[in-house]
Structures are given as structure tokens and as C-alpha cells.
Amino acid sequence: MELVLSLGIGVLAGSGVWLLLRPRTFQVIIGLALLSYAVNLFIFSTGGLRSGSPAILEPGEVGTIAEYADPLPQALVLTAIVIGFATTALLLVVLLAARGLTGTDHVDGRERER
Amino acid sequence: MTGWIDHLLIAPIVVPMLAGAAMILVGDRSRTVVLALGLLSTAALVVLAIVLLGLAQEPVVRIYRLGNWPALFGIVLVLDRLTALMLTLAAVLGFSAFLFAICRWHRAGAHFHPLFQFQLMGLNGAFLTGDLFNLFVFFEVMLAASYGMALHGSGVARVRAGLHYIVINLVASLLFLIGASVVYGIAGTLNMADLAARMRSVAVEDRGLLETGLGILGIAFLTKAAMWPLGFWLPPTYAAATTPAAAILSILSKVGIYAVLRVWLLLFGDEAGASAGFGGTWLLLGGLATIAFGSIAVLATQNLPRLAGASVMVSSGTLLAAIGTGQVAVTGGALFYLTSSVLAIGAFFLLIELVERGREVGADVLAVTREAFGTGEEDEESPEHEEVGVAIPGTVAILGVTFMACALLLAGLPPLSGFLAKFAILAPLLTYGDGGVPATTWALMVALILSGLASLIAMLRVGIDVFWASPAPRVPRIALLEIASVSLLLVLCAALTAGAGPAMEYMQAAARALHAPGDYLNGVLAVPTTLPGGGG
Numbered sequence: 034m035e036l037v038l039s040l041g042i043g044v045l046a047g048s049g050v051w052l053l054l055r056p057r058t059f060q061v062i063i064g065l066a067l068l069s070y071a072v073n074l075f076i077f078s079t080g081g082l083r084s085g086s087p088a089i090l091e092p093g094e095v096g097t098i099a100e101y102a103d104p105l106p107q108a109l110v111l112t113a114i115v116i117g118f119a120t121t122a123l124l125l126v127v128l129l130a131a132r133g134l135t136g137t138d139h140v141d142g143r144e145r146e147r
Numbered sequence: 148m149t150g151w152i153d154h155l156l157i158a159p160i161v162v163p164m165l166a167g168a169a170m171i172l173v174g175d176r177s178r179t180v181v182l183a184l185g186l187l188s189t190a191a192l193v194v195l196a197i198v199l200l201g202l203a204q205e206p207v208v209r210i211y212r213l214g215n216w217p218a219l220f221g222i223v224l225v226l227d228r229l230t231a232l233m234l235t236l237a238a239v240l241g242f243s244a245f246l247f248a249i250c251r252w253h254r255a256g257a258h259f260h261p262l263f264q265f266q267l268m269g270l271n272g273a274f275l276t277g278d279l280f281n282l283f284v285f286f287e288v289m290l291a292a293s294y295g296m297a298l299h300g301s302g303v304a305r306v307r308a309g310l311h312y313i314v315i316n317l318v319a320s321l322l323f324l325i326g327a328s329v330v331y332g333i334a335g336t337l338n339m340a341d342l343a344a345r346m347r348s349v350a351v352e353d354r355g356l357l358e359t360g361l362g363i364l365g366i367a368f369l370t371k372a373a374m375w376p377l378g379f380w381l382p383p384t385y386a387a388a389t390t391p392a393a394a395i396l397s398i399l400s401k402v403g404i405y406a407v408l409r410v411w412l413l414l415f416g417d418e419a420g421a422s423a424g425f426g427g428t429w430l431l432l433g434g435l436a437t438i439a440f441g442s443i444a445v446l447a448t449q450n451l452p453r454l455a456g457a458s459v460m461v462s463s464g465t466l467l468a469a470i471g472t473g474q475v476a477v478t479g480g481a482l483f484y485l486t487s488s489v490l491a492i493g494a495f496f497l498l499i500e501l502v503e504r505g506r507e508v509g510a511d512v513l514a515v516t517r518e519a520f521g522t523g524e525e526d527e528e529s530p531e532h533e534e535v536g537v538a539i540p541g542t543v544a545i546l547g548v549t550f551m552a553c554a555l556l557l558a559g560l561p562p563l564s565g566f567l568a569k570f571a572i573l574a575p576l577l578t579y580g581d582g583g584v585p586a587t588t589w590a591l592m593v594a595l596i597l598s599g600l601a602s603l604i605a606m607l608r609v610g611i612d613v614f615w616a617s618p619a620p621r622v623p624r625i626a627l628l629e630i631a632s633v634s635l636l637l638v639l640c641a642a643l644t645a646g647a648g649p650a651m652e653y654m655q656a657a658a659r660a661l662h663a664p665g666d667y668l669n670g671v672l673a674v675p676t677t678l679p680g681g682g683g
Contacts (some may be wrong), residue, residue, distance in 0.1 A: 052261060053314075053318070057400075061314055063274075063319070065314065065317055065321075068318070068321055069321060072321045072324050072325055072328075074360075075325060075328060076324060076328040078333055079288055079328045079329070080332075105331065105337075105454075106328065106331065109280060109327075109328065112280070112284065113324055114677035116284070116287045116352070119291065120287070120290075120291060120313070120317055120320070121317075122314070123291065123294055124310075124313050124314070124317065127294070127298065127306060127309055128310065130298075130301070130306050131306045131307060131310050134301075134302075134303045134306050134307075135303060135306075135307065140310065140311070140314075141305040141307070142303065142306075142310075
């Protein structure tokens with residue numbers, strides 16, 4: 034499970050960085066989205082990977098700290114997803130405004146001279 | 148909780164939040180109500196900040212526990228001298244920028260006032276919070292509002308610069324998240340005080356990873372603080388932003404400095420064991436590079452807004468390098484410099500627009516804005532055929548004096564506080580330990596003096612060009628409130644000069660508390676006397 038997750042994070046982050054460095058605004062926004070997926074998965078993984086374990090241990094019930102899923106990273110991921118979603122939506126609007134005002138989808142607002 | 152006075156700690160976050168929310172509800176129905184709410188909120192923030200400044204001078208660090216949960220489990224707000232100082236700066240700058248904006252600029256686009264309030268809320272929250280994740284959340288509140296502020300007024304230049312600004316800050320936020328989660332994965336806590344307490348007990352094999360996480364976090368902070376080579380976004384964005392937006396954006400870079408000061412000194416101070424002083428050299432060298440880049444940019448710029456942006460970089464670099472030396476007295480001087488430079492650069496950003504208003508270039512920009520958002524009040528705002536009968540009109544004289552004050556402050560010349568600030572950084576550097584003054588310290592001193600010279604040359608050149616060589620074709624029409632808001636900031640700088648003794652004592656006490664965070668740790672980690680549910 035660890036190998037699959039870390040490969041997934043690596044591929045997402047790698048593709049994200051590659052797209053982020055491309056000259057088209059659409060590629061940049063997709064790159065940011067991929068990067069934020071990678072970061073969300075990464076945050077999630079810092080609590081340790083366990084399946085089927087409870088986040089809250091009830092008194093009297095069977096269960097030890099060893100098989101408990103840390104709820105904090107999950108809360109952090111939720112916050113990060115919400116914030117990331119909102120800022121990406123905002124960036125999308127700015128991207129469309131830039132396209133409309135400059136007439137090109139190059140990130141610098143003008144095509145490079147060939 | 149020991150009474151209502153403790154609840155004042157959360158007020159700098161709640162007041163602008165409620166004001167902003169109410170403004171959105173009122174919407175466009177009544178501009179008067181929106182203006183009144185804004186004035187009430189910004190004025191209340193100034194009063195609150197002054198009260199908190201008084202509270203922070205008591206020996207105990209004040210803690211506000213949300214829901215009265217102990218700091219390990221709940222969210223805490225912490226008030227110490229540094230926090231109170233930053234809150235005051237943000238409130239004063241916010242008040243001035245608000246006064247300036249209500250003269251004309253708030254009409255240049257939609258939702259200026261709610262965004263302004265949320266901007267202040269994010270700033271205040273970032274200064275008050277006691278844990279890394281809420282620092283992230285308030286950073287995002289602040290940045291989300293700043294995206295709106297940077298784009299306020301629209302236009303090609305703003306959208307182009309805003310696009311870069313948003314992308315860079317989103318990437319920095321992702322780095323912030325990676326850093327914070329690495330720290331949580333190793334140390335098991337995000338509370339800054341708890342983290343500092345656990346730094347010593349981190350296993351040797353985990354220490355490298357923890358330092359990597361904090362290093363990544365540092366890159367996110369330094370991007371905000373515009374350290375070279377992370378700060379290329381700053382001059383174009385600030386130059387393109389509308390005037391009041393640029394003034395309030397100029398304190399955003401100081402939030403990065405604040406975060407470095409807070410987190411770095413708390414975690415890597417002298418008591419941090421094996422990790423003490425981690426990254427200090429990088430801060431010093433990065434600061435020096437930023438001063439160099441900023442000074443070259445100051446000399447190379449042709450227009451005033453970019454000059455102001457480059458001055459922000461110089462001031463960021465000076466602060467980072469001064470913090471990087473790791474000396475208590477130098478940090479105290481750096482805090483004085485921070486106060487002086489925030490006020491001076493804020494005043495300069497506001498002044499630029501008043502100066503440019505009489506010139507053709509500035510008029511062009513305004514015309515574009517008005518075209519985009521036909522406000523229907525062009526006749527009032529563009530005195531096209533005004534006759535000028537006086538050789539040196541009063542307005543130009545006032546502008547000249549304020550410009551000169553800004554130049555003195557930015558270049559660090561006597562008699563204003565800019566000189567005292569640089570002196571307060573330079574003087575302790577010379578009495579550095581026993582083994583002589585190291586080379587990097589000499590480099591810092593040379594850089595500080597040369598950057599002052601560069602600022603002076605650039606400001607003189609621009610000043611001669613604007614006021615003497617090419618007199619304005621017409622006298623700019625300036626509202627009393629606009630020049631009053633600039634003067635307010637400059638008068639505060641003068642007050643800082645006159646009251647330099649008490650101010651410097653305050654800064655030194657703040658620096659001592661930052662370098663020996665024992666009180667901070669004890670205050671935050673103390674178990675509350677009444678538990679949740681038991682009233683409070």
C-alpha cells in the first residue's frame with residue numbers, strides 16, 4: 034500500500050510540476066490541480082496508512098493506539114481541499130479574464146517572438 | 148477565562164470578519180452603510196490594537212483558548228509584544244489606506260470594501276495564531292483577499308501581474324502544506340509552542356527530516372517575504388495594483404518576515420539543542436542577495452510604483468539579513484526598522500498616486516480604469532481645462548515635502564526614524580562577541596549603507612524629475628483626506644523618532660522574549676484552570 038501511494042504521489046507531483054512550467058495558462062491550472070492532489074495525498078499519508086481502523090477510540094471497547102487512525106491529518110486534508118478548490122476556482126476566473134483582455138492564453142499575456 | 152478583557156484577543160479577527168460579512172449583505176443598496184461599516188471597523192481595529200499593545204507589555208503572555216481547550220488539543224491565539232506590534236502596524240496602515248480609498252479608488256471595481264476587511268482579518272489572524280495550520284488558514288484568507296485587491300480595477304497590466312502573483316502564491320501554499328505535514332508526521336504536533344518543546348526530544352535519525360520539513364515551510368514564508376530569488380513577482384504586482392491595494396499589499400510581505408521571526412526563533416533559538424541556529428546563514432546570505440537585487444532594481448527603475456516595489460524588497464532583505472545574524476540586539480533594531488519601513492513604504496505607495504496624478508502617464512492609467520468601470524463621475528475627477536495661476540501651488544509644495552520625508556525615511560537619513568532604525572541595526576553589529584567582527588557582518592553593514600545610498604540616488608533623481616525638471620502640466624487635484632492619510636503615516640514616523648527611547652525599549656523587550664521563548668512556552672502550554680463545559 035505504501036509503495037502504491039508513494040508512486041501515486043510521485044507521479045502526480047511530477048506531472049504537476051511539468052505542467053506548471055508550461056507556457057499555457059490551461060496547462061498551468063491543470064498542473065496546480067495535480068500538484069494539490071499530490072499534496073493532499075501526502076498530508077493524508079502523514080497520519081500513517083491503516084485500513085479499517087477507527088479515528089476515535091471509545092472507552093471500554095477493544096482497540097489500541099496501534100490500530101487507531103490519526104484524525105488530525107484527515108481534518109487538515111479537508112481544510113486543504115476546500116481552500117485549494119476555492120483558490121483554483123478563483124484562478125480559473127482570472128485565467129479567463131486574462132484570455133479575454135490579452136487575446137492569448139500565454140502566461141505572459143503575449144506570444145514569444147520566434 | 149478571566150473576564151471580558153481576554154476576549155479582546157479575538158476581536159481583531161472577529162470585527163473585520165463581521166464588518167465584511169455585513170457589507171456583502173448590504174451590497175450595493177446603500178453605499179453610505181458600507182462606508183460607515185468600513186470606517187467603524189478600521190477605526191475599531193486601531194483602538195483595539197492600541198489596547199492590545201498596552202496588554203502585551205504585562206509580563207504574562209496572554210493566551211486565548213477557543214472553547215477553553217488546552218493548547219495541545221484546541222486552537223490558541225497568543226498575544227505577545229511582537230504580535231501586538233504587528234497588529235498595530237496593520238491597523239494603522241489599514242486605516243490610512245481606507246481613508247485614501249474612500250476618496251475615489253473604491254469605485255474602481257466591485258466589492259472593494261468587503262475584500263479590504265477580509266484582508267485585515269487574514270493579517271490579524273496570521274499575527275495572532277499560535278499554531279502552524281491556522282497560520283496556513285489565515286495566510287490563505289489573507290491571500291485570497293489580496294488576489295481580489297491586486298486585481299481591483301481590472302485592466303490588462305493588473306490581470307497579467309495578478310495571474311503570476313496567484314500562481315506563485317498557490318505554489319507557495321502547497322509548499323507550506325507539505326512542510327506542515329512533514330512536521331506533523333515527525334513531531335506529532337502543529338502547535339508552535341509544543342513543537343518548540345518537543346524539538347529537543349526528536350530522535351537523531353528523524354531530525355534531518357524534521358529540518359527538511361521546516362526548511363520547506365521556510366521557503367513558503369520567504370516567497371511571501373520576497374527573498375531573492377523567490378521575489379521576482381513582487382515589483383510588477385505591486386506596481387500594477389491600485390494605490391490603496393498596493394499600500395495594504397506592502398504589509399503582506401512583512402507577514403512572511405513575521406512568520407520567519409516567530410517560527411525560526413521559537414524552534415531554532417539558542418535553546419533548541421542540536422538544531423540551534425539552523426538556516427541562519429541562509430537567512431543572512433539570502434537577505435544580502437535580496438538587498439543587492441533590490442538596490443539594483445531601485446537604481447534601474449524608471450517609474451515610481453516600481454521604485455516603491457523595489458524598496459519593499461530592500462526592506463525585506465535588510466530584515467532577513469538582520470534576523471539571520473541571530474543577535475538579540477540586532478533583532479530589536481530590526482523590529483524598529485520593520486515599524487519604520489512599513490509606515491514609510493505605506494505612505495510612499497499612497498503618495499505615488501498623488502504625485503502621478505498631475506502627470507500624463509498616471510492620467511492615462513486612470514482613464515483606462517474609468518473606461519473599464521464607467522463610474523459616471525469623470526467630470527469631477529478629471530480637471531481637464533483647469534487654469535493654473537501660481538508658480539508653486541500649495542498642493543505641489545505639500546507633495547514635495549511629503550515626498551522628501553519619504554525619501555529620508557527610505558534612504559535612512561537623519562532626522563527621521565529611518566536613520567535611527569538603520570543605526571539600531573548597525574550599532575550592535577559592531578560589538579559582536581569577542582573574536583572580532585565576521586566577514587558576513589561587514590558585508591551586511593556595507594550592504595545596508597550602500598542600499599541607503601541607492602535609495603537616495605533614485606529618490607533624488609525622481610524627485611528632481613517630478614518636481615523641478617518637468618513641472619506638472621496642471622496642478623493635481625487632491626482631496627484633503629488623501630493627503631491626510633499620507634501625513635498620518637509620516638507623522639507616526641516622526642512620533643517614532645521623537646519617542647525613540649520608549650519605542651526602542653519595547654522592541655528590545657520583544658526581541659529578548661523572541662530569543663528566550665520560555666515565557667511564551669509556559670504561557671501557551673499551561674493547562675487552563677477551568678475545563679470546557681465548566682463555564683468561562
